[in-house]
Amino acid sequence: MVNHVQLTDGAGHLSKGDSSGTSSSSGGESSKESSRSSTPVLDADRTDRLRDKMRRRIDSGDKWFSLEFFPPRTANGAVNLISRFDRMGAGGPLFIDVTWHPAGDPGSDKETSSMMIASTALNYCGLETVLHITCCNQSKERITEHLKKAKRLGLKNLMALRGDPVGEEWEEEEGGFSYATDLVKHIRCEFEDYFDICVAGYPTGHPEAENYEQDLKHLKEKVDAGADFIITQLFFRPETFLKFLKDCRAIGISCPILPGIFPIQGYQSLRQLVKLSKLEVPEEIKGVIEPIKDNDAAIRNYGIDQAVDMCKVLLGSGEVPGLHFYTLNREVATIEVLRKLGMWREDPRRPLPWAVSAHPKRKVEDVRPIFWASRPKSYIYRTQEWDEFPNGRWGNSSSPAFGELNDYYLFYLKSKCPREALLQMWGEELKNEQSVFEVFTNYISAKPNASGNKVACLPWNDDPLAQETNLLKDQLEKVNCRGVLTINSQPNINGKPSTDPVVGWGPAGGYVFQKAYLEFFTSNENVTALLKVLKKYEPRVNYHIVDVKGKNITNAPDMQPNAVTWGIFPGREIVQPTVVDPVSFMYWKDEAFALWIEQWAKLYEEESPSRMIIQYIHDNYYLVNLVDNDFPLESCLWQVIEDMFDLVNSTVEHAI
């Protein structure tokens, strides 16, 4: 889906370049603060700036990889790229970078702009992100505007490039820059040490450079102007890079130099790339791929093997601290190479039960309301204006002014499924409330519905059931088919190791705990019975029950959050990353109710019976959350629901 042709104008410094020059050492200073630790899980990995992370990993010999992407051409492409960020982020890249796409209005708010894609990777996918920026054909002022915007969005790293002149003739923009060196100087001049700056290196010399030596001198100039590290243009032989590295060191370039790895993924893309970058493909490679040029799979397999072999030599040299991959926005080849190198993180350790944002302001954040567990991007969006994030506890500090969520069209909030697919999953035509119960039940059971389609998502859950929720699958299935429409739940956990593959999070050697939680929509009739039943479970069970108008029934204190997930770790304070917070619940309920209409009802014609059924549920059902405080015992929440059904049935029988 990611348009391959974009390679021509989207691959930024991969296929194009800047020309610049010479001399001394980089600015890789550590910015360690000696103040008291401000949050129990705030590892250096979360607080350090990129160059410090590199420094630490170089010191400890812990090799890293990074991934380069280009901005997509369509909104749909953006939605898909964001999902790819989530999937590839799981493998543990040290950073990703997004190329600057001059033809694509790169600094704008369009969902396909370089700026927006980089911001989304950082803010919504939690990835350390490097934004490319080019200086040719742009005024100084325009560049400063872009940089200010990047800073405002939380971006802290730049790849400073010259970029390509438009057309054949090279013409300096009036009041602009001719060289990446000038851009680096400008960034340092205007923003001092705020940004970490990367520059490009050319192992075989920049195509426009006078000669290799001259090009090395340009590179040294860029570093001396304030660049922190170097990523190289692609190359086909490890010795090309190693010689370049040696030459860089010889003239006094001491910052990290990362080889750009390009796994060959197809005959056409290679040809195009080579043409643009004016590189020579070595005979030994040509000799292999020419005969198989029509066999995509064979070429890709060859590309993987070739990249793996080259990376092994590079890593084996002891001179290469990390590998930079030109992904061409594709997953398979790069992941395969990384897997074969043993660098792909197969067992992602979560620092917290939810995905942490990489925005500098949010780095201390370590507690969130549980309600947005399946909609973390919406939570980030609605809290992006907060000046401070709850750190350690959900207390006074977080007087929650949630932003409105009317922007269901935003690409990072949008469902990955098109309308047609949604209708196939949720029903072309709904007959009654029971039809809706079945959709929920099919989602839980992961069995195909009547029309043979699996229900892979719901308006409240854009992904299939989480592994953890799977622990509750049988019970969830039973209650959903009877009209307890669950949208969020977690089992109780009484001290499992923090390394547990399903429920674990945080550093090793700790223990994680949870209170059982269940959140669902259900009818007025059920709620009436439930309220009677809940009296028996006081004070063990806390509940909040609310309808779309905000009528709120609860036995919990008004302002008191209830911690429902916490962890105990060696040498640390307690971490309690999720809470049931009565105040935020009222913001969440607006969103939860609105999703019925925005994501589901609107699939159908106005006035259609299907739409009216969803509208009826929206108008009449209650949103309920239940917490079983007695986490060491077996959860009583299923019994609560069972008792509720019993009471409803006995009332019905009495009525008869």
Added chain:
Amino acid sequence: MVNHVQLTDGAGHLSKGDSSGTSSSSGGESSKESSRSSTPVLDADRTDRLRDKMRRRIDSGDKWFSLEFFPPRTANGAVNLISRFDRMGAGGPLFIDVTWHPAGDPGSDKETSSMMIASTALNYCGLETVLHITCCNQSKERITEHLKKAKRLGLKNLMALRGDPVGEEWEEEEGGFSYATDLVKHIRCEFEDYFDICVAGYPTGHPEAENYEQDLKHLKEKVDAGADFIITQLFFRPETFLKFLKDCRAIGISCPILPGIFPIQGYQSLRQLVKLSKLEVPEEIKGVIEPIKDNDAAIRNYGIDQAVDMCKVLLGSGEVPGLHFYTLNREVATIEVLRKLGMWREDPRRPLPWAVSAHPKRKVEDVRPIFWASRPKSYIYRTQEWDEFPNGRWGNSSSPAFGELNDYYLFYLKSKCPREALLQMWGEELKNEQSVFEVFTNYISAKPNASGNKVACLPWNDDPLAQETNLLKDQLEKVNCRGVLTINSQPNINGKPSTDPVVGWGPAGGYVFQKAYLEFFTSNENVTALLKVLKKYEPRVNYHIVDVKGKNITNAPDMQPNAVTWGIFPGREIVQPTVVDPVSFMYWKDEAFALWIEQWAKLYEEESPSRMIIQYIHDNYYLVNLVDNDFPLESCLWQVIEDMFDLVNSTVEHAI
């Protein structure tokens, strides 16, 4: 020990009075804040002001008691009174009050002043405290000075009295006040609503009043001037109070009116009191006590029964929300009366594992370093200047600037034992380090030492072993006799009910947890072995090892506190009231080392062998703390010590 004769000038409004007057309703307004809860265990009971606490308990029908004390005459008396506050505070009084003692420099910083005793009760014993203040013979300015000081010390409640003129002649102080009403008005005028104000009521009329009706009018005036509640002079018959109460209500006094209960404790004290207060002892009482006037025990038992009978009638009337006891600074009779009434809290529920201070500024405090567990008053003293107290976690906020502790002479920090008793416990003469080991061992075992004395305290522990520490008694005994001189420890706890009588704390329905902790002094030789042994226990065990000069060996992060006590409660965030904090440990170690010299070495002559032994330990031993992070498993700390001893022994054997 508390000097009884002081009754004549110390019992304040008990035996003396003020004369004042008439009219309408009290200022019992609630000051509930509607902001978000700022701390997980901050119950209304901790945040409300006294009048709101009364209001809530009246509404819920939860009857209370309060206790009146007078300031002692000697420093030794002050030390004892403070211990009595701790013991009587355990029974759950709603407040205590301290009389104003004009002859005792009551507003000064002397340890026997009314001001200091009240401040200590509030700040160091965590008791809601009412300070008496009288206005006669004092200038307005002087009174304002006293009130400002009281406010500065955190006192929020006053008992406003006229006091007695000096000598026979009544002479108004120039620029002073003649009546308690004026004092109440002055307090409201100068301090607005800051203080809760109590005034005195006279069930049989003030001795100087024209008549009973006139006296009631004066009382109404005091209430109208801004008093919040009334405590009455003592009386001997319940109907006296109930009639008075009815009459007060009839003229429109609507604030709480608390009967002053005086359990007769001795023939002489009763006679003296009656003379001063110009009260009549009813014939039925005289008839009983005259024949037994030389039998103190019999009179006390009678006094208890008489008080119990009277209180039952009062409480039974449904008109009496609380009882106020004139304790005469004695424990037995009052506690006995309260026990018989079922009002003495036999099973004190601790809101936190340590005693919470009642200072308004400290109300949010809910986490402390574990080091001062046995010296909470020292901790309060050393942190009294803090502007904020850690609330929820021990983080950035608490950059700990601890005050110096050179003031070992301060009465609230002083040992209850005189030098002679200490020498009997800790040895008239020490022969060697082993003699010191024996003192520690005897303290733990609670067995008499060689000279037949029990070691009831140590410089680091002013009380016998806590119940909780008793769980570790056998192991502690074993290691102390071998020179691991323990001064603080707690067992690991993996989720016991918060109502557990030994380790429980916080509201019911919760679970409490602990990591095993051990803190001790030991020799350089042992530490050398310990450090080798600890390598085997990484990262399970965190340690800090420090000598008197501050040489610090640790495997814990510099700035990271380790939570070692925490609790999980229904509907709340996690509470973590004790931490091992590396920064505060360095302040604690100064105090811990200094106690060797200040409290122990200085008992002996300079240059004496005993003193030199303690000095040697002070100069050469290390202070060690160990945390076993793996709280669900059996503590490994005893094995660590065992391994250390094994290693020391094998080294010795090798040397041989």
